[in-house]
Amino acid sequence: MSSAGFGSGLDEVFGPDRGDGPELIQLLTPEGERVEHPEFAFDLGDEAILGFYRDLVMTRRIDTEATALQRQGELGIWASLLGQEAAQIGSGRAMRDQDYAFPTYREHGVAWCRGVDPLHLLGLFRGVDQGGWDPIADKFNLYTIVIGAQTLHATGYAMGLQRDGVIGTGDPDRDSAVIAYFGDGATSQGDVNEAFIWASVFNAPVVFFCQNNQWAISEPIERQTKIPLYQRALGFGFPGLRVDGNDVLAVHAVTQAALQRAREGSGPTFVEAFTYRMGAHTTSDDPTRYRVSGDLEHWKLKDPIERVRAYLSRGGVADDSYFAGVENEADELAARLRKGCLEMPDPSPLDIFGQVYDEITPELEAQRDQFAAYLASFEPADASADEGALR
Amino acid sequence: MSSAGFGSGLDEVFGPDRGDGPELIQLLTPEGERVEHPEFAFDLGDEAILGFYRDLVMTRRIDTEATALQRQGELGIWASLLGQEAAQIGSGRAMRDQDYAFPTYREHGVAWCRGVDPLHLLGLFRGVDQGGWDPIADKFNLYTIVIGAQTLHATGYAMGLQRDGVIGTGDPDRDSAVIAYFGDGATSQGDVNEAFIWASVFNAPVVFFCQNNQWAISEPIERQTKIPLYQRALGFGFPGLRVDGNDVLAVHAVTQAALQRAREGSGPTFVEAFTYRMGAHTTSDDPTRYRVSGDLEHWKLKDPIERVRAYLSRGGVADDSYFAGVENEADELAARLRKGCLEMPDPSPLDIFGQVYDEITPELEAQRDQFAAYLASFEPADASADEGALR
């Protein structure tokens, strides 16, 4: 029998996929030209785009500074977002105050949009804590390192929103949504697929925002899927879209629509932001072992910041003084971060015992007291020895 | 923006689904009429259908006898396949000797097709062992009770077939495939979705055979999916089909095609056999607590055996003497099973120590010897006391 018997149109979607198919939603070309899309439009003015430009530059500077600090041994490790700035700023700026974000370990740009002090990010990668910001106040969860786990947390939180009656009331300051960030590799985890099932079955107000940066450490996207990732959602009964992840306008438009759909009570959406990991997986990684530089060149031409700058200057929306101003601001931020990082105090080893439970156990109290007495029996010299350990 | 922006055709697939949509593949109506399908045809003659009839009747009799034995306390529990006979016989008979099946705990009909002595099934549910047949020799894995786990085993086994070079050689006695059985509820487990990913990415020769009997214990299919289950496969890049699970001819035709596709090296297929669990989930379950009898009536009219009998007698393919002969055979089987079950010896508690590892550990040897000495210190009276425990 003909394999046509196995459902039509499968051959088209099979096979390697360079991501520039018709399904890619784009509103700003790599050259900085505005283009139309039948379904999605960027509904803010140039003011907003000026703001996006600033966000993009600041985010990239945070990233560069952090990478430098790691090289100098001030951070244990750093996960760079180089190349993914537009995907994060576009989606982050589409959120309303009352929306809640569940990041991976790479969402530094989203953190920026949520008003999280970048120093907190450095603290985590330096090893002084596991995320110093207030996830409830900032509506930005702590970074999740176990791949995929946060997508279920996001879905559960969205089920909480439903129970709190803050979905589909029509009140723009009340209706809320959740956005779950994850990578292309994460789509292979059982948890992520279970999150799709929960969200679909309960019609949960959650946007699944996948940054397909083409790589899971050394594994190319072909190791995770045979078809474009956004099509995964169709198998679970909710919409999937692919947007140019390096186009901050398109990402903003699509994410805003998806979030609004969730807030209105129309359920989950899968957004695949098609982008590229320009740097190493982390500062511990060596991409030269597994990928060719050709791809990098191809993607350099699609840089998410350059196209916005091109648009702003060509249209005369911004002049050099504006760009210089942003650069200055970025320099000041970088200086503040470096200073703050170096001055960051180490935590006290005795604090951890009280952080395990809401109600500490007698066993832990005893361990803490014994350890305190033990530590007291040493010279401070020992402390500096500890410092050495990280390097 | 219009929710059309979220991909076309979603509304059609949404909403409750009675399963008699156009996508349902059927070759034999409930009334016993043969019907044509553009893609699939039953390519065997009436001889084969006579055999199917016998298989269906024998399988149902095994099930009734086992249920009776459980009621009488001879089995700890029994999972009835009542109503799913056609899905299991049709798919089981589509397998070749060299194909390998991975069942759940309900595939008694597939076991029958693989030549597994039903007494072994009784042994498992009686609690004398965890499956007495030889999974390698019978090419029928032991029952898997942890929902979904076997779908990954099946996929891994299929990857083994690829490495053994028994795929796509063109030799019908050599080319092999794997079939993984699971239920509608199982589709929510992470493991099952990971199996879809593995099979798709590695193009593994495995058929995912889902018996959608509409229920996962007390939970209706709506708790697991919002769209027809067979469409799940589209999200993973391989074909999905829905077949009338009570039509043994259609199930055979579709499964055979899917298995052949796998053997040829064309990869995985998802087959949804649309059927209904006519009995309780197991003998411990009480369906009156959660479902209405109306559905049962609706499905009684679709009985998988009646339609075959109607076809055979209408066409004069079989007369009453044939049907009577099969009944006799079934009675004899039932009697043998009952006798064999009652005579089944309990295992020796000392045997378990040697069954944990290929190479027993000194620790386990010590535990066994101590326990043997301990047991030796008692009257045999105690043994009968143990027997009592199960009842």
Add this chain to the structure above:
Amino acid sequence: MTAITLAKGVTMGLRAAMERDSKVVVMGEDVGKLGGVFRVTDGLQKDFGEDRVIDTPLAESGILGTAVGLAMRGYRPVCEIQFDGFVYPAYDQIVSQVAKMHFRSRGRLPMPIVIRIPFGGGIGAVEHHSESPEAYFAHTAGLKVVACSNPVDSYWMIQQSIESNDPIVFLEPKRRYWEKGDLDVDVAPDPLFSSRLMREGTDATVLAYGPMVKTALEAATAAADEGKSVEVIDLRTLSPLDMAPVHASTRKTGRVVVVHEAPVTLGLGAEIAARITEECFYSLEAPVLRVGGFDTPYPPSRIEEDYLPDLDRVLDAVDRSLAY
């Protein structure tokens, strides 16, 4: 004063907690119309609705993972795991998320989640339905683990667990679900994290929890007939352990036997033996002896009575201890 079963105690406790606090939600497989395979959530969905008694898709990781999100939003999820053997798909969410969230956030994200697990064997079930996974959780920092052994405790302990702001693995001895006891709701309960002296004795101490408490008490009665005075303690809390009463008893009797269904190697008995020996080194007349399941997977049910510790194996251990 009403006579109720252990299962009914949990049901009544859940109901009381749900009436008291609208943030308490029950979630799991078949907890709705069916009331769970053991009927422990019987009637709750009818009275509290589908938003608070949630029949979930069939995926344990999903149950715990979404419970984490609900907890972050201020809810107090009570998750039912249908049988002990089916908690493992949720193990990552429990160990890496539920257990670590409070620590990771330094208290900003408490996890008031209760994980109900019917545990242990003795009901003639097929594979995976008779496991005793308590040690896997008691070894995990960030979790608390308790086990009830009677209807009065099941009624109070489930409510105390739900009131706790820490994640608690709540173990229910499924073979004792139908055991009866008299509940007087006017008698104040013991604190959740306390062990309890069940029977006084002077010759040896037997420690047990969950299903083995009844077995231990029967053994003590049988021992009395033989003129041996055996003290019995119901541990009730497995993490943290409430060792003070245990140490007191050890100093009195000098001989201790720990009983559980879980395999002996690295079972709770190992930790308890190690702690008693550290604390009461000079009081011990004999090493702490452990009676438990063998280091094999749970056997086919026809021989489970041989696998499970029973009255005779407890007495045998007491005699071996007395022989030192």
Add this chain to the structure above:
Amino acid sequence: MTAITLAKGVTMGLRAAMERDSKVVVMGEDVGKLGGVFRVTDGLQKDFGEDRVIDTPLAESGILGTAVGLAMRGYRPVCEIQFDGFVYPAYDQIVSQVAKMHFRSRGRLPMPIVIRIPFGGGIGAVEHHSESPEAYFAHTAGLKVVACSNPVDSYWMIQQSIESNDPIVFLEPKRRYWEKGDLDVDVAPDPLFSSRLMREGTDATVLAYGPMVKTALEAATAAADEGKSVEVIDLRTLSPLDMAPVHASTRKTGRVVVVHEAPVTLGLGAEIAARITEECFYSLEAPVLRVGGFDTPYPPSRIEEDYLPDLDRVLDAVDRSLAY
């Protein structure tokens, strides 16, 4: 005689096993071109091809679940778990399938699967990269668990593990990956399931495995300067435990300290203390003391050196033991 690192020892051992038996396949995340994040599988895919060195999708349950199927088909999968903290998504497949398959099938379905886990802390990593999950596996009947501590053992033990027809959790002390040692392939290795006396002593015995063996030996050297003679044993096998040499040493010194990075409660030290006390009750001058991680989640890396047992904490325990 060549000087190699512990990591290199595993690489060479894997290569030797793959050359010897074409059924040996390596699978995991990034084990191909990258050679794993620790480069342990470096060069293997280049030489043995993508069918035998498999870069898998990003899902640990899938890795172990498909390994089970490959094993049923006659293959001998060596699964790499990238970091200790990421083994939990595979926990169900490991505990309910890999560990129980031989028992369930009464030997018809052996599971010659090796689960390689870089474990332990001390490398300044972020959360989930410094776990010590060994007790979770040692408590699981049907699994065997070993830990190497030096390059010579890593070379031989990985080969012996792959040759075993039983499933083995193979623990690699990641902070010792770069420690060097001299390998002489002509010297026959000890049996896999044997512990080893590393240093003789008369006053006290220190038991360790994996990363803590080096720490224990350093402590013994320091103790010697203070005139204390400390015996050190590398356990090497955690399930089964090879207790004979431990009991012999206990009878000699009468004082034992067990060291591991995992939290003390229900860590390996608990089981070892319980067994020693049962076997050598009258030889013990002091209770077996345990030095381990605290009962908290693994802390932020800036203070991990305070969390991890070090030379001083081992010596402190030895002194406390000698004080009895």
